[in-house]
Structures are given as C-alpha cells and as structure tokens.
Amino acid sequence: MVSPVKVLSIITALAASVLAAPSAEPFKYPSDGFHRGKSFALKPGDIDVALDAEARDLASRGLAKRSVGVQSSCPGGPLYAGYFRTWRDVAGKPGNPPVKMSDMPVGTNIALVFGNPDDAGFWPVLRDSYVPALHAKGMKVIRSIFIDDILALTPPADGNYVPLAQALYQDKVAQWGLDGLDIDMEKSLTTAQVTLAAGVIQALSKIIGRSGTQPGSLLIYDTNQYVHTLAQKIAPYVDYVLLQAYGTTTSVLQSAWNGYAPYYSSCQFLVGVSFWEEFASYDWGDTHSPFITSNAANFARWNPTGGKKGGMFTYAIDRDWKAVGDNTLTVPTYEYSNQLIPLNKASST
DSSP: OOOOOOOHHHHHHHHHHHHSOOOSSEEEOOTTSTTTTOEEEOOTTHHHHHHHHHHHHHHHTTOOOOOOBOOSOOTTOOEEEEEEEGGGSTTTOTTSOSOOGGGOOBTBOEEEEEOOTTOTTHHHHIIIIIHHHHHHTTOEEEEEEETHHHHTSOOOTTSOOHHHHHHHHHHHTGGGTOSEEEEEEOSOOOHHHHHHHHHHHHHHTTTSSTTSSSTTOEEEEEESSSSOHHHHHHGGGOSEEEEEOTTOOHHHHHHHHHHHTTTSBGGGEEEEEEOOOTTOSOOOOSSOSSGGGSHHHHHHHOOOTTSOOOEEEEEOGGGOSOOTTOOOOOOOOOTTHHHHHHHHHHTTO
C-alpha cells in the first residue's frame, strides 16, 4: 500500500495520450507513471469486443452488464473505507497500546483488514470479537491480500480456476467470518500472470461479490496504477476499484478516472489518501493540518467531471490522526475520519 503514485506532470501527459484517438501502435506508459512501463496495443473495437465477451459470461450467470462511465448519482451515496494495519492492534501485539480494530468510527462502510498472517493472536479475536462489533456498526469487514497470493498459485492445466478460488476464499475469508476480499495490485505483470490473476478473480466472483453465492459479500481491486490490462479484464466481476492516489491532487484523480471510465462505473471508483505511518521515510502530505485545506479533505469533496464518485478511503486508519514526524504509538482519535465521513457524504449533493 505504500508504493509511490508519481508526479502530476507525468500523469497529465499520460491522460492526454489516453484520451487521444486510438492507434494500432503500442502505447507505452511512462516507466515512472501509474502503469510502470507496461505496454499494450489499443486498437479500434478492442474495448467493445472485450465487453461483449464479458457480457456473454455474465448472461450465462443470469446477470446484466453494469453501466460504465460517469454516473449522476450513486445508490447509498459515497462510501468511506479504511485500511487498518493489524500489527498495531493490541490483539496481534500484546505490548502495543490498546488499539482495537473494533473501535473504527461509525460511518465507516468498509473496514479493510491489512494484516500480517504472523500476527497469530489477532485473527481469532478478529473473527470472534471484532467482526461482530464492526457488523453492529454497519460495516463490511474485508480481507486485503497482495496480488502475489494469487500469482503464487499453479495455473490449472484444464483452465478451471474454481478450485483455486474456493481454496483462497476458505483460507483468507471464510474461516475468519469476513465479508469478502480486497486484492492489492502494485506491480507489473507478464501476460501469463494476467491470465492467471484474471482467471482466479473471475472464479472468485462466483463466490463473493455481486455475482457470487455469498450474499452481501464484496470483491474489491485496489491499486496504485493507472488502468492496467488486468483491471480491464476483471471489471465486470469486481464491486469496487480503489485507487491509491497518495500524495497527488484532484486533477490527477480526474486523469486516472478517465482511464477507468470505459470499464467501470464512477460509483465503483474510490480514491484514497494515507495517514502518516510511524518511522516512514516519506511524507505523502495527505493529512496535514488544518484539516479543511488538507489533501484528504480535497479528495472527500472531489467528484469526476459530470458525475459522482463511489467514495474515498484512508490507509493506516489506525494512525488517525498523527502529525508528520510523530512516531508515537497511541490509540487513534479518528479526528480526521470523523470529519471526512460527513464531508465525503456531502459530495453526493
């Protein structure tokens, strides 16, 4: 979750290229841009052909294609989500201050478990205590994993990804009583890796998410990259795409959204900021004081041109709020979240 989203000038140039007429020549993203140098050829009709294939798959499950592009309103209004780092929870590290994930503030819609499997003491407490408490506050509790957990799987010789998806769901979600899975994608992929990841995610969508068998569950894709080939392939199967736009500006959000718009509804698009992490070697600058002029507040107010966003999220919500350079470990006050939640909601009006 902490890989850099690069400078505005690069992204502005990138957006201008993407919005130009499609060309049969391969388009090369800048090596230090969102997409990190992945190349592909975008030809007229490619998007339509891909979406038609996906529509046939969805129709075979009795599902309609979702609307894509900017939307004038989003059912339920914009969401607020937060990534909680398990290694700072007292259940995972008994020597920590009494920080508990279950204390995440009311008004949060999605509580994302960003965790270290080695924090063995945390997981039973999550299942038995925190999940019921967070559900009582109206939150979905979602496990976040890196794309590496999928890339480590052996591609099925017969093309059947369902057993892999079932095993992943059982290991990461079901045994802990969680509401779904968030897949963190922050790297370049080979063609074979895209095929593997897309196959597993599509199979997961038969279990969790809007087209899955588990009611009320979510399947989320989060990334620090511009629209990737993988993001295109899995668009019909995931509920939300979360953009780690740490340290950027609202103009970057618009440029990034323009790339996602052919594949996703703006109601699926959530933009993210980061709190100051203890002993960090960088400052994203997202949560500087005063709140009202902070990057976080600007993101809460932002909407894509002509429509509404799906919401916003914060990373390291267990550090809400710490000034830059404050490396002390204390119980979070959630003073930023308690202001971001109503400001984010107000952006829907």
